[in-house]
Amino acid sequence: xxxxxxxxxxxxxxxxxxxxxxxxxxxxxxxxxxxxxxxxxxxxxxxxxxxxxxxxxxxxxxxxxxxxxxxxxxxxxxxxxxxxxxxxxxxxxxxxxxxxxxxxxxxxxxxxxxxxxxxxxxxxxxxxxxxxxxxxxxxxxxxxxxxxxxxxxxxxxxxxxxxxxxxxxxxxxxxxxxxxxxxxxxxxxxxxxxxxxxxxxxxxxxxxxxxxxxxxxxxxxxxxxxxxxxxxxxxxxxxxxxxxxxxxxxxxxxxxxxxxxxxxxxxxxxxxxxxxxxxxxxxxxxxxxxxxxxxxxxxxxxxxxxxxxxxxxxxxxxxxxxxxxxxxxxxx
Amino acid sequence: xxxxxxxxxxxxxxxxxxxxxxxxxxxxxxxxxxxxxxxxxxxxxxxxxxxxxxxxxxxxxxxxxxxxxxxxxxxxxxxxxxxxxxxxxxxxxxxxxxxxxxxxxxxxxxxxxxxxxxxxxxxxxxxxxxxxxxxxxxxxxxxxxxxxxxxxxxxxxxxxxxxxxxxxxxxxxxxxxxxxxxxxxxxxxxxxxxxxxxxxxxxxxxxxxxxxxxxxxxxxxxxxxxxxxxxxxxxxxxxxxxxxxxxxxxxxxxxxxxxxxxxxxxxxxxxxxxxxxxxxxxxxxxxxxxxxxxxxxxxxxxxxxxxxxxxxxxxxxxxxxxxxxxxxxxxx
Numbered sequence: 001x002x003x004x005x006x007x008x009x010x011x012x013x014x015x016x017x018x019x020x021x022x023x024x025x026x027x028x029x030x031x032x033x034x035x036x037x038x039x040x041x042x043x044x045x046x047x048x049x050x051x052x053x054x055x056x057x058x059x060x061x062x063x064x065x066x067x068x069x070x071x072x073x074x075x076x077x078x079x080x081x082x083x084x085x086x087x088x089x090x091x092x093x094x095x096x097x098x099x100x101x102x103x104x105x106x107x108x109x110x111x112x113x114x115x116x117x118x119x120x121x122x123x124x125x126x127x128x129x130x131x132x133x134x135x136x137x138x139x140x141x142x143x144x145x146x147x148x149x150x151x152x153x154x155x156x157x158x159x160x161x162x163x164x165x166x167x168x169x170x171x172x173x174x175x176x177x178x179x180x181x182x183x184x185x186x187x188x189x190x191x192x193x194x195x196x197x198x199x200x201x202x203x204x205x206x207x208x209x210x211x212x213x214x215x216x217x218x219x220x221x222x223x224x225x226x227x228x229x230x231x232x233x234x235x236x237x238x239x240x241x242x243x244x245x246x247x248x249x250x251x252x253x254x255x256x257x258x259x260x261x262x263x264x265x266x267x268x269x270x271x272x273x274x275x276x277x278x279x280x281x282x283x284x285x286x287x288x289x290x291x292x293x294x295x296x297x298x299x300x301x302x303x304x305x306x307x308x309x310x311x312x313x314x315x316x317x318x319x320x321x322x323x324x325x326x327x328x329x330x331x332x
Numbered sequence: 333x334x335x336x337x338x339x340x341x342x343x344x345x346x347x348x349x350x351x352x353x354x355x356x357x358x359x360x361x362x363x364x365x366x367x368x369x370x371x372x373x374x375x376x377x378x379x380x381x382x383x384x385x386x387x388x389x390x391x392x393x394x395x396x397x398x399x400x401x402x403x404x405x406x407x408x409x410x411x412x413x414x415x416x417x418x419x420x421x422x423x424x425x426x427x428x429x430x431x432x433x434x435x436x437x438x439x440x441x442x443x444x445x446x447x448x449x450x451x452x453x454x455x456x457x458x459x460x461x462x463x464x465x466x467x468x469x470x471x472x473x474x475x476x477x478x479x480x481x482x483x484x485x486x487x488x489x490x491x492x493x494x495x496x497x498x499x500x501x502x503x504x505x506x507x508x509x510x511x512x513x514x515x516x517x518x519x520x521x522x523x524x525x526x527x528x529x530x531x532x533x534x535x536x537x538x539x540x541x542x543x544x545x546x547x548x549x550x551x552x553x554x555x556x557x558x559x560x561x562x563x564x565x566x567x568x569x570x571x572x573x574x575x576x577x578x579x580x581x582x583x584x585x586x587x588x589x590x591x592x593x594x595x596x597x598x599x600x601x602x603x604x605x606x607x608x609x610x611x612x613x614x615x616x617x618x619x620x621x622x623x624x625x626x627x628x629x630x631x632x633x634x635x636x637x638x639x640x641x642x643x644x645x646x647x648x649x650x651x652x653x654x655x656x657x658x659x660x661x662x663x664x
Contacts (some may be wrong), residue, residue, distance in 0.1 A: 069459040069493035109538020111439035113431040114654035200661035247661025
């Protein structure tokens with residue numbers, strides 16, 4: 001991690017904006033494209049606000065509602081040495097662009113033996129929690145974990161958002177960078193200068209000795225809440241933020257769970273065949289015999305996400321995560 | 333939509349057109365022969381019959397102009413200047429192939445010849461071509477991007493998204509539709525409710541024309557004009573080049589979906605002997621000169637094949653090479 005200048009409190013949204021602004025200012029190869037990203041809109045959540053005014057509409061390009069063309073155009077530009085950052089406004093829309101991501105970007109370096117690498121960054125955001133229902137609420141990261149050739153990154157805090165996005169933009173391989181809309185307003189300390197977080201390094205967001213919650217993205221905040229509540233009952237919970245799913249920092253997971261002996265994996269993606277299954281399998285295999293309880297998983301239930309506040313019946317929350325932590329304690 | 337008439341070409345261009353056609357046909361025929369008699373095991377999607385299109389655009393484009401093509405693109409690759417050993421080596425899966433044998437027939441890239449992508453997914457190359465053209469503009473280059481695809485691709489969403497974006501941004505893309513009358517095994521007329529594919533350009537206010545795809549000089553003329561327009565900032569062009577696919581969708585395709593007389597008539601109108609006769613009748617090349625081209629094309633293919641078969645197949649260690657640059661935290 002390289003950081004200069006003093007940190008300030010910023011929102012996730014502002015931290016992302018700063019990462020994009022600094023990348024555009026520092027490297028002429030960087031360009032942004034996506035729906036409604038240019039001013040005056042500056043993105044539906046304001047993440048790209050001000051960037052087209054400052055850096056020009058030839059570097060911050062509004063596009064039609066054409067997700068395949070957005071990602072395809074980013075791929076083509078990347079093959080020519082540009083560093084495109086394409087935005088898929090809401091993650092549920094990525095279905096239209098899956099072919100480009102999965103069949104072109106993920107395989108570009110491999111199938112060309114390195115002749116046409118594809119250093120794109122695709123920014124997208126989960127919209128869950130805003131009540132928009134089944135097709136504007138999904139966390140689909142497991143789809144992309146399953147495809148060799150893509151990096152899958154999901155930040156939580158403002159500092160990680162800036163540091164990981166900057167790292168993704170300058171990473172030589174295709175990166176899918178998944179933001180959380182309901183967390184855009186969260187604040188935290190963010191280094192002012194060039195700030196990069198190494199992709200594939202998990203981070204302990206809260207240290208503890210009794211149980212490890214392995215999590216990432218939005219569920220980090222629920223996990224921290226759960227940990228806070230459990231501390232009132234004398235349970236000392238560690239919250240480990242994976243920050244990326246590919247690469248996956250299993251060393252950090254095994255180090256933490258090896259110490260606590262108990263693990264809960266929490267995320268907003270569907271629990272069944274979700275990212276947590278992979279993490280739980282790795283823990284069970286590598287720490288067999290040392291575990292004090294089976295690994296618990298908390299994800300979205302295997303249902304379409306219902307509209308409005310009915311989504312609470314499907315999504316995880318601090319209560320469900322805390323209950324899973326208690327289950328691991330009861331098994332002893 | 334108008335049918336372009338072809339201005340006469342000089343002897344040098346005519347020789348190049350004929351040479352490319354014979355070379356592409358010799359390569360296609362030799363690969364099919366080798367497959368059918370068990371000399372080597374591979375898969376190709378034959379381009380026999382469609383060579384005039386590739387020869388035409390190959391001669392009209394500069395080496396630094398870009399090409400995106402498809403799995404039925406051996407003729408395109410050869411016409412754009414990819415060395416025969418790289419083409420045949422990749423098809424047969426040897427280390428001398430364009431991608432060291434890891435890509436296969438469907439994934440041949442050769443940036444040295446401007447070939448940035450071959451796609452195995454129908455329609456997928458179109459959005460990427462738009463990005464290549466966007467990069468050319470950003471890099472202030474006057475190179476153009478040709479993207480080759482079949483009639484079937486024009487029914488995909490990717491195609492329409494890419495056409496719209498290229499037109500909206502007025503990028504130097506030449507859309508080259510090789511209308512070979514069949515989308516895999518279904519006649520084109522059963523898959524679209526328009527008289528000619530070129531009409532699709534109207535929807536994007538893009539110059540579009542139907543060209544005789546069996547006349548290399550007509551294609552050469554149309555692509556030359558489109559490239560001039562693109563280089564001068566005049567935006568994209570759509571060309572429907574009408575031709576016929578002689579050998580079916582894959583090697584060994586019984587082609588039961590084509591009436592016998594229709595196939596026989598198409599083969600009787602084979603563009604290669606017809607162009608040969610035209611050059612002879614017009615006094616452009618003598619019988620001796622044409623015979624030399626014929627012999628040399630066959631000899632080049634045999635020489636390349638010998639070199640390919642003498643080369644080794646890639647070993648297992650190659651699966652870790654040119655995958656992701658940094659494999660830390662990436663599943664083995």
